[in-house]
Amino acid sequence: MLNITxxxxxxxxxxxxxxxVDFHAQWCxxxxxxxxxxxxxxxVFEGRLNIVKVDADDCAESTAKFGVRGIPTLMIFKDGQPVATKVGVVTLKVLSQFIEDNIEA
Known part of the structure; x- marks a missing residue:
């Protein structure tokens, strides 16, 4: 997992x-x-999708571009386009279902 700044x-x-993408901040x-x-x-999902953490403060341009207003925000992208968003803290079970529901096998 890559941390992007x-x-x-x-x-x-x-x-x-x-x-x-996990939009987050150090102070959050x-x-x-x-x-x-x-x-x-x-x-769990290694090999099925890429997972990255994006510092919302350091990447304010990208954060704004995709309408992130609160953190943490999780977004799934396919070929550069957002396909699903979930805001707030979730359990692994909820996160796994979110991923499964929004990626093709």
Missing amino acids: DNAEFEKQIESGYTL GPCKMLSPIVEEAAE
Whole structure:
């Protein structure tokens, strides 16, 4: 799982295939609660989709471009286009179902 702090790197990471993006910030308590869940999902879904963490403060341009207003926000992208969004802290079960519902096998 890659931590992104640059808008150009963000664009590069979402340009092909499926990518789950965790928009977060260092100062965000709920984001810290979600982080280990996202890390576990990265292991569970390894090889099926790319998972990246994007610092919303460092990548404010990308955050604004995709309408992220609250963090943590999880977005699934396919070939650079957003296909699904979930805001807030979720369990691994909920996150896994969110991923399964929005990517093709």
